Amino acid sequence: MAQVKPMRADARRNYERLLEEAAVAFAEHGEGASLDDIAKRAGVGSGTLYRHFPTRQALLEAVYVDAIEAIAVRADELAAELPPGEALVEWLNELAAGMIQVRGLKALLGSAVADGSSEVLARCGSSVKAAAGRLVGAAQREGTLRGDLEPIEVLRLAHGVASASELGGGDGAHIRRYLSLMTEGLRA
Amino acid sequence: MAQVKPMRADARRNYERLLEEAAVAFAEHGEGASLDDIAKRAGVGSGTLYRHFPTRQALLEAVYVDAIEAIAVRADELAAELPPGEALVEWLNELAAGMIQVRGLKALLGSAVADGSSEVLARCGSSVKAAAGRLVGAAQREGTLRGDLEPIEVLRLAHGVASASELGGGDGAHIRRYLSLMTEGLRA
DNA sequence: GAGCCAAACGGAGACAGTCCCCGCTTATCT
């Protein structure tokens, strides 16, 4: 599934420079950072940027796919270390924290998990969904998680928890609180 | 608290035309709708628009304050009709539904409830927070709601539920599901 | 009603961002 034809050396160099600068720019100015500016910083013309990444979305995806894959991997690490229920909660906590700290990741994860997204993103989305499925399944088998929950629902709720926490302060100080309200429920 | 000086007739007319067209445009093209276009449709120059509403945010606020106040009022209607616990859940349901259906309302409610927002918005935010406080207090006294919950937390969670539901399909088909997961909790 | 004047108008234009096009450069293969 690698490049059918290897990229020309200069193309690969520019591609990587762009990715680096884009990561910096998005972190600094949010996902609305000026694309022409990113091109300038990377020392290439804007044409080059738009050839490699036809849309802002494409660039965003390229910058964050690794982070998304890492999230999926992290699920299995946690599953190995903790009992299922705790692993799930801890994973959701890290997931929500990531969505808040890394600007743009929340929106991207949202569409990764939805259908109708791009090739690459859909692939990442599947990894994440599969990881969620494993954690949810294990916790349900353990008997600590409601049996009628779909993995996708849990992911959406994590997104919701991140949104809720975001409203508090910039950092994710309240994530654990909202997550525990979520798991415990609001009833007296 | 009305205008210190009554507006000139033409000014008031333009102000209202702008508000009407803005509502249409925001509903149609989302909160990013072209401001110059709104001015054009309202039959005024862009200068006029920017004089009345210095920022997009100001226009958005002016368009939606009524809707936000209506939400606060609705809380008391529901409190009169239903037992406290149910009234709260129903209100949160309507709140989340509104955030999804009316584009832009979610973000606006988010900042209305946060501190550091504009004069008008902060006022609306207070109404909503007060309304939430009444419902939450009643439900806690009734004994159906956890005693350690702050009204603001409930509002943020409603925001989270709206975010989660949004990821599903465009309409708010899943709101009740996520809301009930929220109230019941995720434990088995 | 006529005349005044401050309030309000409106649109031209400066600016910033996106995105495409096409003549030029250069990596790669022989």
Place this chain on the structure above:
DNA sequence: AGATAAGCGGGGACTGTCTCCGTTTGGCTC
């Protein structure tokens, strides 16, 4: 080294934001 196509890059069209300032007009006063 020379051929060639992949890749470069920046100029420029376009869209949207927002300001400035000459012009218009509503609402007084007489």
